[in-house]
Amino acid sequence: MASEKKEAPELVCAHCGTSSELTPILKYVHQGEEKNVCVHCLPMLIHG
Ligand SMILES: [Zn+2]
Numbered sequence: 495m496a497s498e499k500k501e502a503p504e505l506v507c508a509h510c511g512t513s514s515e516l517t518p519i520l521k522y523v524h525q526g527e528e529k530n531v532c533v534h535c536l537p538m539l540i541h542g
Contacts, residue, residue: 507532509539 505519506512508529513519517532522539531539 505530509535
Protein backbone atom coordinates (compact mmCIF):
# COMPACT_ATOMS: atom_id res chain seq x y z
CA MET A 495 0.00 0.00 0.00
CA ALA A 496 1.28 3.42 -0.88
CA SER A 497 0.63 5.69 2.00
CA GLU A 498 0.60 9.29 0.95
CA LYS A 499 0.68 11.70 3.81
CA LYS A 500 -0.52 15.17 3.08
CA GLU A 501 0.30 17.74 5.67
CA ALA A 502 -2.21 20.16 4.22
CA PRO A 503 -5.27 18.34 2.92
CA GLU A 504 -6.85 19.84 -0.14
CA LEU A 505 -9.91 21.86 0.73
CA VAL A 506 -12.77 22.77 -1.57
CA CYS A 507 -14.72 26.00 -1.39
CA ALA A 508 -18.32 25.29 -0.37
CA HIS A 509 -19.52 28.19 -2.53
CA CYS A 510 -17.74 28.02 -5.88
CA GLY A 511 -16.05 24.64 -5.64
CA THR A 512 -12.52 25.83 -6.26
CA SER A 513 -9.76 23.92 -4.56
CA SER A 514 -7.00 25.05 -2.26
CA GLU A 515 -4.54 24.16 -5.02
CA LEU A 516 -5.75 27.17 -6.98
CA THR A 517 -6.96 29.60 -4.35
CA PRO A 518 -6.31 30.08 -0.64
CA ILE A 519 -9.17 28.56 1.32
CA LEU A 520 -10.23 29.38 4.84
CA LYS A 521 -12.22 27.33 7.30
CA TYR A 522 -15.16 28.79 9.15
CA VAL A 523 -18.01 27.60 11.29
CA HIS A 524 -21.59 28.58 10.59
CA GLN A 525 -24.51 27.32 12.67
CA GLY A 526 -22.26 24.70 14.17
CA GLU A 527 -21.11 23.41 10.81
CA GLU A 528 -17.53 23.64 9.69
CA LYS A 529 -17.23 24.91 6.14
CA ASN A 530 -14.58 26.07 3.74
CA VAL A 531 -14.57 29.24 1.70
CA CYS A 532 -12.04 30.62 -0.74
CA VAL A 533 -10.76 34.18 -0.56
CA HIS A 534 -12.93 35.12 -3.55
CA CYS A 535 -16.14 34.06 -1.84
CA LEU A 536 -15.18 35.41 1.58
CA PRO A 537 -16.21 39.02 0.77
CA MET A 538 -19.65 37.75 -0.25
CA LEU A 539 -19.97 36.08 3.12
CA ILE A 540 -18.91 39.20 4.94
CA HIS A 541 -21.34 41.41 3.07
CA GLY A 542 -24.14 38.91 3.31
ZN1 LIG B 1 -15.22 30.17 -3.53
